[in-house]
């Protein structure tokens with residue numbers, strides 16, 4: 001194989017927002033699979049905000065993100081979910097041409113086994129995708145972990161009823177946009193928060209939310225929430241944590257529910273300064289629901305095909321763009337999913 005293996009390793013622990021120099025690009029020969037292994041060529045690489053936490057030195061507050069102790073560290077590969085194609089295999093169940101999703105990191109080729117890069121951090125291991133359900137890129141956005149997170153959190157914790165009021169933060173993001181639309185489909189009055197007028201317009205015009213709040217522009221966020229939720233808040237889907245979550249939770253009705261999905265407002269902060277309410281304990285964890293992935297993926301696919309669930313993706317071509325795309329994601333420049341295409345889509349689906 002004439003191609004070159006490229007991978008980004010962590011070069012420095014970031015202080016606040018990461019810089020491109022916090023990673024180092026390494027190149028070498030494309031690895032060859034050993035007994036029981038197969039070689040995956042990355043097609044779409046899907047950065048997500050929580051990867052920022054994995055760039056910190058391991059300590060008590062982020063150990064939950066790295067239960068195996070130092071999944072990432074200086075000199076180790078940057079972790080990430082990818083969607084790729086098996087190109088060489090010594091496992092009869094994973095044939096060349098199969099499309100798989102796995103936590104294989106910032107690299108254009110990866111050696112995998114059926115258990116995946118780390119079965120503990122990614123209990124689903126390497127998952128084979130059923131191409132009849134959607135495009136390749138959708139398997140790491142609306143039909144992937146982000147979509148499954150929104151769907152299963154609403155199923156297990158949201159249990160939204162018609163007429164209820166639901167608030168979603170980071171509502172124009174991948175998880176948030178699915179959560180907000182599913183709450184709408186359940187008959188709720190849905191209010192989404194995001195950081196720009198363009199994203200607010202997307203929430204109303206494209207996704208059909210009832211109210212969109214640009215939280216950066218609001219001088220009195222509590223008053224804006226009160227106005228948008230005249231009957232109080234029945235369910236809060238919290239993607240950001242921190243002070244914004246406090247303001248929304250203060251307006252929960254008696255018996256109101258909260259899904260603590262993520263704490264993106266804190267990912268760039270020194271974890272030693274997190275408040276107890278920012279910790280992971282008690283958070284919804286998608287990997288606790290692996291047995292439901294296949295069924296939930298099919299349900300999401302049906303909604304997408306029926307035009308009831310919309311999703312936005314922006315695809316950047318070129319492996320070397322990964323660090324910039326990840327930093328832009330942390331800066332909120334995304335509407336929907338940011339993806340990096342590292343190789344042509346072998347199925348021509350996108």
Ligand SMILES: NC(=O)c1ccc[n+]([C@@H]2O[C@H](COP(=O)([O-])OP(=O)(O)OC[C@H]3O[C@@H](n4cnc5c(N)ncnc54)[C@H](OP(=O)(O)O)[C@@H]3O)[C@@H](O)[C@H]2O)c1
Nearest residue numbers: 050170173174175194195261262263264265284285286332
């Ligand atoms: N619990 C689980 O099992 C699980 C699984 C997957 C993901 N998650 C979590 O779900 C959340 C959403 O993930 P995603 O992949 O869909 O990312 P995303 O929402 O598409 O992208 C991140 C967004 O965070 C917002 N943001 C960034 N800095 C912020 C700040 N300081 N305050 C408020 N908002 C800020 C930005 O949106 P705005 O422009 O709206 O500010 C940005 O677009 C993350 O917290 C992630 O860790 C949890």
